[in-house]
Amino acid sequence: MSATTPSKPKVVIVGAGVLGLSTALVLCEKFTHPQLEITVIAEYGPHDLSMNAGLTNYPLYTSPWAGAHFRPFPSKNIQEERESKLTRLTLQKFKELAKSNPESSIEFVQGIEYFEKPDHFYKEIAPGFSNEMDNFSVLPTSSLPEGVEMGVKYDTWVVNSPLYLQFLYRKLRFQYKVNFILTKLTSLRHVNSFVSGSPIIINCSGNGLQYDGGNDLSNFPIRGQTLLINPPSDCKFLHTTITHQSKENLWTFVIPRPLHGGIILGGTKQVDESFTGVRDEDTRALLERGRKLYPELMKENPETGEKYFDIVRINVGLRPARKGGLNLSVESKDVYLDRANHVINNYGAGGMGYELSYGAAIAVYEKLLQLVSSKSAL
Ligand SMILES: Cc1cc2nc3c(=O)[nH]c(=O)nc-3n(C[C@H](O)[C@H](O)[C@H](O)COP(=O)(O)OP(=O)(O)OC[C@H]3O[C@@H](n4cnc5c(N)ncnc54)[C@H](O)[C@@H]3O)c2cc1C
Ligand SMILES: *[C@@H]1O[C@H](CO)[C@@H](O)[C@H](O)[C@H]1NC(C)=O
Ligand SMILES: *[C@@H]1O[C@H](CO)[C@@H](O)[C@H](O)[C@H]1NC(C)=O
Numbered sequence: 001m002s003a004t005t006p007s008k009p010k011v012v013i014v015g016a017g018v019l020g021l022s023t024a025l026v027l028c029e030k031f032t033h034p035q036l037e038i039t040v041i042a043e044y045g046p047h048d049l050s051m052n053a054g055l056t057n058y059p060l061y062t063s064p065w066a067g068a069h070f071r072p073f074p075s076k077n078i079q080e081e082r083e084s085k086l087t088r089l090t091l092q093k094f095k096e097l098a099k100s101n102p103e104s105s106i107e108f109v110q111g112i113e114y115f116e117k118p119d120h121f122y123k124e125i126a127p128g129f130s131n132e133m134d135n136f137s138v139l140p141t142s143s144l145p146e147g148v149e150m151g152v153k154y155d156t157w158v159v160n161s162p163l164y165l166q167f168l169y170r171k172l173r174f175q176y177k178v179n180f181i182l183t184k185l186t187s188l189r190h191v192n193s194f195v196s197g198s199p200i201i202i203n204c205s206g207n208g209l210q211y212d213g214g215n216d217l218s219n220f221p222i223r224g225q226t227l228l229i230n231p232p233s234d235c236k237f238l239h240t241t242i243t244h245q246s247k248e249n250l251w252t253f254v255i256p257r258p259l260h261g262g263i264i265l266g267g268t269k270q271v272d273e274s275f276t277g278v279r280d281e282d283t284r285a286l287l288e289r290g291r292k293l294y295p296e297l298m299k300e301n302p303e304t305g306e307k308y309f310d311i312v313r314i315n316v317g318l319r320p321a322r323k324g325g326l327n328l329s330v331e332s333k334d335v336y337l338d339r340a341n342h343v344i345n346n347y348g349a350g351g352m353g354y355e356l357s358y359g360a361a362i363a364v365y366e367k368l369l370q371l372v373s374s375k376s377a378l
């Protein structure tokens with residue numbers, strides 16, 4: 001035991017999406033001895049005040065454009081099983097936050113899913129689907145809408161994504177005194193120009209950051225376009241999230257955004273597409289599916305054509321997907337030896353960034369704990 005106060009281990013989190021901010025929060029909550037010196041570096045994030053005004057559409061920042069809700073699904077392989085466990089850790093944390101911090105915008109609502117052509121994993125309620133979901137039940141066939149073969153309901157959470165990011169940011173900046181730097185990095189190594197002493201780097205860069213000019217070739221975008229709708233005042237979807245999966249594998253969902261954030265009607269899942277502008281044909285298709293499946297939301301007066309809803313904005317986001325799923329590996333490659341930076345990855349969450357967020361942050365915490373204890377043992 002040394003009599004002098006040891007300096008705090010330095011950690012730099014690259015990325016201020018839901019993964020970066022959740023990781024920062026878990027590290028602040030769990031690392032009390034020793035405390036860490038944490039810096040978040042990101043090109044975009046809630047520390048950029050123009051984001052708060054909703055002025056800009058950021059192509060490489062997905063988190064504000066998520067629905068977002070938790071829609072569990074049956075696991076088809078080991079990776080999905082692992083990710084499913086992470087979603088349940090998030091579920092437990094969100095139950096606590098919904099009670100202790102309503103300003104987080106997390107709200108528990110009824111989740112409903114309709115399937116026109118469920119695969120056998122859904123039909124068998126395979127592991128990953130119903131476990132730990134409160135009040136899960138299969139809906140009676142007689143209650144299903146036309147064309148639907150199977151339906152389920154359960155309790156789940158929804159969140160107002162931009163407000164949740166703000167909540168995390170304010171907690172980090174003002175309660176835990178985390179440093180935030182708003183800049184575009186050219187590589188992960190570039191972190192060393194901002195923070196001295198070979199910090200441990202946590203890579204929460206979505207799929208935006210090219211390392212040394214390269215990029216993980218397993219990364220690919222899944223484009224999502226949604227409509228933010230101001231619903232009719234008698235709308236029944238304010239405390240319900242519904243997902244309808246059609247025979248053609250089109251997903252049409254409504255997700256309320258708590259704290260007066262309107263309702264998200266989505267969406268598209270365009271694999272390998274990275275167009276960040278609004279596509280009118282997608283908007284038309286969404287409106288058509290919405291009118292058919294959720295007429296109470298798209299309410300119109302049949303005689304006058306008067307609309308009781310309005311489209312507040314059209315959102316476009318690129319889900320940072322990755323073949324093989326979320327990458328949580330610890331990099332100890334020689335490329336880093338000149339500066340001896342260790343890197344813990346936390347990227348590639350695809351369409352599950354919020355669902356996984358807290359569980360993935362716990363996994364990073366466990367890896368970091370090992371690194372820090374082995375470093376101080378040297
Ligand atoms: C339409 C739509 C609906 C969705 N619905 C849901 C849902 O219901 N539930 C759910 O869980 N998920 C949902 N998602 C997915 C979710 O949005 C993503 O999984 C999540 O936002 C990924 O978060 P992230 O932190 O990994 O990445 P991002 O939010 O993209 O953050 C990446 C961060 O890295 C920074 N960065 C990247 N490159 C650099 C660089 N060179 N220099 C500095 N900083 C850099 C960026 O600036 C940013 O801060 C949805 C997505 C879309 C598009
Ligand atoms: C839903 O589940 C919770 C937790 O298991 C339970 O307390 C509650 O009574 C259930 N509600 C209904 C309507 O069954
Ligand atoms: C960091 O994340 C990016 C995705 O944004 C990925 O391409 C890269 O391989 C990751 N890891 C390292 C060590 O750069």
Ligand SMILES: *[C@@H]1O[C@H](CO)[C@@H](O)[C@H](O)[C@H]1NC(C)=O
Binds near residue numbers: 216324327328345
């Ligand atoms: C994670 O990404 C790194 C490169 O960033 C790669 O070397 C490693 O194999 C990946 N790990 C997993 C488990 O996919």
